[in-house]
Amino acid sequence: MPAQDSGQISVDVKMPIGTILADTGAVMARLGEVTQQIPEVDTVLTSVGGRGMFGGSQTESGSMNIRLKPKGERKRSTDQVMEELRAKSRNIPGATIRVSSSSGMSILSRAFSGRAIEISIKGDDLGVLKNLAGQVSDIVKGVEGTRQVSNSMEAGRPELRLVFEREKVAQYGLTTAQVSQLLKVAGDGQVVSTVDAGGTAVDLRLMLSPEARSNTGALESLFITQGGVQAPLTQLARFEEGEGPNVINRASQSRVAYVYSDYAGRDLGSIQKDIQAKLAQLPLPAGYFIQYGGQQQDMAESFSSLVMALLLALLLVYMVMAGQFESLLYPFCIMFSIPVAAAGVVLSLLLTGRAFSVSAFIGVIMMSGIVVNNAIVLVDYINTLKKRGLARDEAIIQAGPVRLRPILMTALTTLFALVPLALGIGEGAETQAPMATVVIGGLFVSTFLTLVLIPVVYTLFDDLGGKIVNRSLRRANKDVTPA
Known part of the structure; x- marks a missing residue:
């Protein structure tokens, strides 16, 4: 972000x-x-x-x-x-x-x-x-x-290490665990009994005095008793000062x-x-x-999830238009307005010097559902004129000027409403500014190029659809056996 x-x-x-x-x-x-x-x-x-x-x-x-x-x-x-x-x-x-x-x-x-x-x-x-x-x-x-x-x-952290002389420890019949236990009792203490203090059990802990615990010489003077034989700690191990990791x-x-x-x-x-x-x-x-x-890493994972969200958004937009137009061809023609808007997204980020962030990606998803509105308005009116009996090219020529005003009105109202958000006015507004920036850039470029690109794409797909239909009819006629 x-x-x-x-x-x-x-x-x-x-x-x-x-x-x-x-x-x-x-x-x-x-x-x-x-x-x-x-x-x-x-x-x-x-x-x-x-x-x-x-x-x-x-x-x-x-x-x-x-x-x-x-x-x-x-x-x-x-x-x-x-x-x-x-x-x-x-x-x-x-x-x-x-x-x-x-x-x-x-x-x-x-x-x-x-x-x-x-x-x-x-x-x-x-x-x-x-x-x-x-x-x-x-x-x-x-x-x-x-x-x-x-x-x-x-x-x-500075630490005092105990380095064992393992051969000498074995000679006294001891183990390193027994020697370590002695130092643990000396440093941390060991509970040897409890006393009753007003109904509360209080532990009695046996340990060295604070002065002895902070003195290496006092620790070296300790003895280990095993089988009636006392072994000085200095013969079993030696102390070394060093530095150990914090964690x-x-x-x-x-x-x-x-x-x-x-x-x-x-x-x-x-x-x-x-x-x-x-x-x-x-x-x-x-x-x-x-x-x-x-x-x-978190940003990479977020971008991966947003890519899936964008693909799902495009699929849903196509499905809604396919149901509205009762055709699979015209919605595909309208979807061509989205790649055009991508050029506006790149241009807007370059002009403002903003990076493509998670909020900008969210703006791209929003924009994919907004920019198709202009193409829907134009293609729908072209189809209406064709139903009234006009030829395809004549319907396209008439639909452009007629639908220019509503297209500009809907686009400009959206653009002007997003300007304050894109300016990033106020503390903390920098998070939403890239989102508004990409929507403005994509919608601005798409609005004007849609009026030129969509009629051309409509013509190409209409010709393609006509060829497919004619070819299917010719094949059907060949399969019919004359009486």
Whole structure:
């Protein structure tokens, strides 16, 4: 769907993992000062911190909701303001900032389709996936029109890993599961009993003190008891500090890394074609492959459904006319006004600089049922004159001037009624504007060319029908045996 100039902007900020709330608040305050310098900004609502998916706090995140002044009181669109905000926010170090539109349509698109551009890389090894995700991100950044490129493997969480000495563990008659259970009790605790506190059962949990849990040396001093023998943890395993992935994504039982991007300044279809052309040259290891999703995939599926809807609409229009004219030939002649209207659709989009979107496709379906009206009026009157005894050519010559006024009246009333919608006046009107544009362009071109094309096509099909009838009569006469 086309982007809306809704005057609402959403800003999401991510700081390095482990950033304290005060530092995140300072970055948000600086970003707020930058935002207030933009003349189109009306109000700003800032939120620092939040809660994670599983209840943990996220002190490294922040968000900002920006409302611009009404469309009539500002000179720039929402997209232009977003571009300026992106440029100014690049100077804030240490923060990953994403600026996006927060209109109802964009929120709905993100809810069902995710980011505008979404590339998934599937494979088994996390290290290889991280390397490929970085390469794909660099390629996407090099495509004109992409904005705020990121991937799911960029930032990892610091972790303390326990690397087992399996031979020594076996020498003490232990298993790695037993050693892991000790650390689990030390860190998460274990319920050893319950007490009654005023009718409520309260668990008693045995665990190390917070000071010991945050000290690697205290953890290394732990002992494992097995068969009366105590084994120090340092002889069974060693601790290593490292960085692990925030999340391990899986799709169809395969690990997957995602690369995301927004876009601006170009239509999504052309950007996606450039990305696919460049990624086609990227060598992939065996067992790894790339898939495309996001709004581009959703748009392709929508276009496929709309093509079927258009074919069904054309079939229904033909069936209605066939029943009205009691003929299969004249409705087919009238349907030739639809391809002519397609030239007007292309011309109208070129003149207005609008892309062929889902709303424009809906307009094409509407137009296919409107443009045939002019041809119906003309062909019906030609048939009426022929029934009155006029020759075909004379009926066509007389029907044109007589039906010119009603054809122009019905076409012009429809065109003028759609002009305000095509101008996109008001906030959020950009969604309906392409739909009205294609209807106006197709109807305008079809109205004038119909007066010339349909009589010619009518003559050709009438001659063809006459030849078929004459040939059938001759065959029937040959089959008749003389008495």
